[in-house]
Amino acid sequence: MEQALDYHIFRYALGTKNEAKRLAVQKATGTEPFCISVPSGVAAQPMSEEETITGAINRAKAARSQAPEADIGLGLEGGLMYDERFTKQWYLISICAAWNGSELFIGKGLAFPIPNQAVHRIQQEQIELSTIIDEWGKTVGSNHRGGAYSLLTDNRVRRSDVFCDAVIAAITPFVSSLYK
Numbered sequence: 001m002e003q004a005l006d007y008h009i010f011r012y013a014l015g016t017k018n019e020a021k022r023l024a025v026q027k028a029t030g031t032e033p034f035c036i037s038v039p040s041g042v043a044a045q046p047m048s049e050e051e052t053i054t055g056a057i058n059r060a061k062a063a064r065s066q067a068p069e070a071d072i073g074l075g076l077e078g079g080l081m082y083d084e085r086f087t088k089q090w091y092l093i094s095i096c097a098a099w100n101g102s103e104l105f106i107g108k109g110l111a112f113p114i115p116n117q118a119v120h121r122i123q124q125e126q127i128e129l130s131t132i133i134d135e136w137g138k139t140v141g142s143n144h145r146g147g148a149y150s151l152l153t154d155n156r157v158r159r160s161d162v163f164c165d166a167v168i169a170a171i172t173p174f175v176s177s178l179y180k
Contacts, residue, residue: 005175007031007168013070015040015059019144021076024163029171034070038062040077045128049093052079053106056097064099072174073099076163078147080114080122080129090119092129092148094159096166100174107169109162112149 007029014025014033025033039062040046040055056077064073075097082090094109118132130143137151147159173179 005172007171007175010071010171010174011069012171013063013067013073015063015073015075018076020147020159021163023160024076025074025167027160027164028167033074034063034067036063036066038066040075042077045122046077046079047081047122048079049081049095052077052081052093052095053097055079056095056106057099057104060097060099060104064101071100072171074167074170075099076166078129078143078159078163080119081111087113090114090116094162094166096163096170098167098170098174103173105170105173107166107171109164109166109169110149110157112152112157112162114148115152 008031012025012033014035015038017035017037022035038059041058042051042055046052046055056075059075060073064070077095079093080090081093091111092114093111096107098105121132129148133142133148133151134140149157149159149162
């Protein structure tokens with residue numbers, strides 16, 4: 001059963017003006033999203049999968065409501081989650097929520113282990129991971145470019161790549177007839 005998926009048939013509103021996230025949507029859909037800065041409604045540095053997903057949903061719904069010309073609102077949120085069961089390790093996660101006004105889908109990107117020293121600083125100093133990554137990489141605004149992924153992998157993985165996968169996962173149910 002072969003089907004051609006047409007991701008660019010929709011107009012997308014993205015709930016941020018972050019360049020890495022905009023690029024992720026552009027790569028995933030072949031279109032330029034309407035970028036609207038909206039609040040996530042969660043902490044600046046989400047510290048659980050649930051909080052990260054909640055932030056993505058809030059952004060997707062707010063973006064769609066503020067861009068009536070858009071068919072689908074997208075919320076992209078990066079956060080940290082702790083694996084209590086298997087590894088006792090913190091992971092950086094990237095979530096995309098896609099909302100068309102009646103249906104909601106969630107896509108998840110790569111879960112990537114984060115150095116414990118970074119998490120300790122986040123918890124102790126109440127700072128965001130991007131602050132630490134900028135410090136370690138001697139840069140500013142890394143979260144608009146490659147982000148933690150890029151620094152930790154020597155640019156083998158970039159933030160926009162991980163979010164691109166999450167976007168594709170979240171919007172595929174809107175474009176694939178197999179979900180109807």
